[in-house]
Amino acid sequence: MSSAMRRMMGAKKAAQKQQAEAEVPADTASLAEQVQSLSVKDEPAEMSQSTPEPVPEPSAEPSSSSKSSSTSETSKQGPTEPIKPVQTKPAKSKAPKTAPASTGSTEEPTSGKSKKNKKGKEENAVPTTPLSVSPPLLNPEHEIKRIYGNIRLWDEDGTAENFTNQLTNNQKKNLEKLSRVWGGKDKRSVPGTTKKLTLVTIKPYWIPQIKSEMSVARLSADPGAFRFTHSDSYAEGEFQFVQRRAIGQDSADLFGQYPYNVSTLNQLAGNGINTGQASSESADLIERALYVFNRALLTSSQAVLGQSKFQFKYVENRQFYRTLYLYIDILARRGLWNTTLEFSKLIYSLDDADYDPYGCRYMMDHFAVQGGDTTAIKYMLEQKLAPQLGYSLALALLLDGKDAEAEQALRTAIKTFPWIGYTLAESLGTPHNHRFDSSGSDSAIEAQSQLYVLRNRTLWDDPKPKMLFTKVWDTVAFDYTRSKGPAHWYNMNESLKRHLVISGEPTLLKYAQPLAESDLYDDDPVPPREDVNVYSSGEFAASDVTLAGQNDGTDQAQDGELAPEVVAALAQIQQLCAEAGMDVMEAFQMVSMDVPEAMRGVLLTEVVNSFADE
Template identity: 30%
Template sequence: MSSRALRRLEKQREQEKLAQQAAVEQEEESEEEYVQPKKAQNLFALMGNDDEDEEDNESDVQEEEEEVKPTIQLPTKSQKKSKKKKNKAKKKASSQTPEPEDNERDEQDDELDQILKEINKKERRLIDTTGEDDDQEEDEDDFTHDIIDPSYRFFTPLKQYKAASLLKINPKDLDPDTEFKNLFGNLSAEALEDADSTTSTSVPPEILQQIKRLSKVVRGWGGRDRRSIPGTTRKLILTKIRDDWIPTNTKDLSMEELSLKEIADNKASETEDWIDVIKEDVKKLSKYGIKQYKFERGPESKIANSQFYASVVVRPNHENLIQALNRFPYHVETILQVALILIRQGDKSNSNGLVERALFAFDRGFKQNFDLCNGLTRLPFNYYLNRQFYLAIFRYIEVLVKKGTLFTAFTYAKLLLSLSPADDPFGTRYFIDFYAIISGENKFLIDFVDSPLVKTYSQWYTPGLAYSAALAFLNLKNEVKAKEYLKKAFIKHPFTGYKLLEAIGLATDIPVNDYSIFEVGQETEVSTEAYLVRAPIMWKESKDRKFLHDNLLEFINNKVKLQPTHDGVIPINFLRFAILSGEGKIMAKIPSEVWDQNEFYEYDVLPPKIGDVEVLEDFIDQRYTAATYNEEEMLDMARNMSLQDAIENGFQGIPGAFPEDD
């Protein structure tokens, strides 16, 4: 439709509205009689709905408070009701017997509304991209940006708020027992209690007896549900207390909420944005209820930190590290490092228990009203102990997979991403699709791929998310959508499509060696390998593999137009994921210069390099870094302690360390 026709149509529409309005006013004047009111009435009463008696009473009160000129004449209540009934009857009659001209006019109006809506939408997009219209509420665009800016400018606070519904978690889903009940029906309380009462590590019977004696001293330790914490009414969210955990009144970790100034200072140290822009963003984060926290430890932890540093960095010594764990049973770095040592020694059961104990140390440190599961809680990655919490969750996901509780593992993957969805420090977008597929969360995966959590930046649309979304539609019996999303995946990640055909064994008629048609850089190669490691597990059904084979072959033969690649260096969050996963095939794809240019420690893999970043060295005392204690020295120290001192110092694992009498 031309602009002239638009103007003519709009003018005709306005004339018709004016004519209708004039006819209605003339009819109302002939029907109604106006009287001089005894009291001045409130003009604002005319704006309300006069059908209800309560509103009539309110207007009477307002009439006494407001004074209006006596020349204004208003209809009485009975007249207004009569007029309204007549108008309703007219509308009803006209709706029942529409005239052809009215139908034609409605169609024209609808067409005009649709055209104007499209024009406004285009103008809105233009305003969003040019940065204008700052005074209005954010109207989010659907554009996908090729380059991730340091401040994640396009992943706005409003987008984060909207995405929180996808990352929100039911706290019950963080408990593996919930999944066991769903898998095996209602398990008896005795069965669950028997499972919970087992120790998380191998502990001699005499040590268990000592721990039971200590638990009597520390009142409120565990409780019937094994989630009680001494000195507070808050319950544990992530863990249950095990029989071999040392009872203690003091917690090793605490938490505090960051002030708006601290949040602004952190952002200012990481980006080059103007301070006014940063402050405005921080205000919006607060407006949408997005809060930031950090974990802290007391100064007494310096001894434990120093011994850990000495045993891992200064002079690596596994035996000293294990002895340090006996002295400091809730020092999370020591716990996680010893757990890793046990895994390499083949002792997976004890390793799993230690990871759970590390998670307990954080769980106990949560603030009283801390809401971990609302999707709006953030733990900035620049704080050292926050990074340890990320590591504990990542390790616990691996434990849950070994237990076979795949949905619980998926829930923890969601939790890991929700703590910092912009940074995604451990590369959750590279593996969450796997847990979503194997746990049957197909609808979540589709919604996730279509959300700002993926669509804001092209790098967030990883090969795994792209191809697994098509598989999710297949699992939901929607082959039309599956083909549509598979085509999108191939257009964005064609190299992955070729290699995927190789991985699932249906590539006999595919020119898999013809990779010259697209650029294959470091990022493409390693992210593809990360997906291929798990792809055969997801694409296990023969019908799904045939669907993949036939459609990808069709796209290749039809020479589907591919998107230009923006292949850059390997993202740092992917490197963390690759190193911590321990997948040899993925790590083999990492270029040698990455290993040469960085120093890697498994307790803190690749800490951020930009901004005010805390590191372990900030929390040690050099006087203790060379200190080591053998078992005899520790035994002498323990024997000279009172029972209460032993509890607070956390001595464990040494027979005879505690006096026999109470």
């Protein structure tokens, strides 16, 4: 075998030498072009990822050293006749190859398909309405890079150390090896599936979750409505959490046993947010909960974020609402206002717009003002979603430098709903001659006025906004007639009460009675009257639920013997580890490429079990 190889190599070198000698008389310019073309042909992948450099002009009299190096490069490549067409092809494909990388899209990868990716990008970038959800904008990394560049706002390594400092050295080593296949290179890949996470990236120090314990089901009564469902093992942990919560017992120890139980994660994160401590740990806990829901969404081919309904009456869905709301709080603390607004739109889209169980209409305008999204505010004002929107539009226009439009918008806002203006004037200490007749007021008007001022007072207290408000408030003529807006502006509905409770402002709780008098649990605050809670009743009511499509292949119950492909792959992994001394997870990465996608999760489970036993 070796002698045959030597003969082949000798013949190849002789042919290359003859070809090189024949091409030496070629002119210098064509030789330089051939060398450039050869370098393009050798490394197409690298050139598609890097910025193309300008090709230098060849000198009229190249040195002998450069000529000899060029000749040696040419001789290595063999015949150079097909070089010229290769020279132009990569140049044409450079721009399309690098363009999709900047979008940060988490769409499922396709083959060839810049047109398909471009189409998907256009669909996401042009929503149906200004309140439609654009999934790529749910990734906070886009806004972080736009504002701060390529820097990190929080220390992931420090967070990792806080969560792994209780592990033994062997456990840390095992966790490090498992993380090589946990999340993939983009940290958005789930083992056993080609789909990508949209809401969150997987942290390498998270405990790998081999199979999802939550999935998505479609309600048989409404094809467009869905419901999260729990596996038996997840339900066991949820029942333990509910029992401990009922008697006031701490549930922190359940985190070690059920690291992906959403109720436990939300409670621990909420405690950290309410006390103002451990913000990075709270963010990490909420991101884990988001991962649980995002992976569950991958089990359905029909449920689409921003388009599908997850009715608030189901306790499993309410956990999703709560997780998203806590994450909004974290994003707002980091100043990522556009991402915060996008997640607010997502909560708003989960149930009927008229219901709006979390009262997103009372906070989306605040995030839009901070992020400079005047279009969203105008749309909400046209829909008359809430009475404070006219004030927010005036503030957004003023911050955008449109002073005349801002003044006109503020006059209209004061005439339409003057109670907010009165409360703002009192808070800013603005002198005025207006008198508010409190005898005809009600709790809904006062609550909305107080809520708006608490959120936006600091914005109006800047010199320019305060000057405009003082000017308009002292000159505009208005009355307190309650007939200038829709009826829900003046009614204390369940949506407004729940929003006042979850806002965390103690001064607003008096307006939310009697909801605020009931037991308030941080993981499920203010359940609806039409509450469907399988854990409070102790029974699983699944009669109105039908499964919505196949899952990601890792969630199937594995009863009986393993599939022959899995058994063969396990034997191959053991052989590579024993005979070649290969690391178990490196062997898994190599062997799993030949295993069907639906079986990779099962294979990983068996590998982890065997690895843990060792």
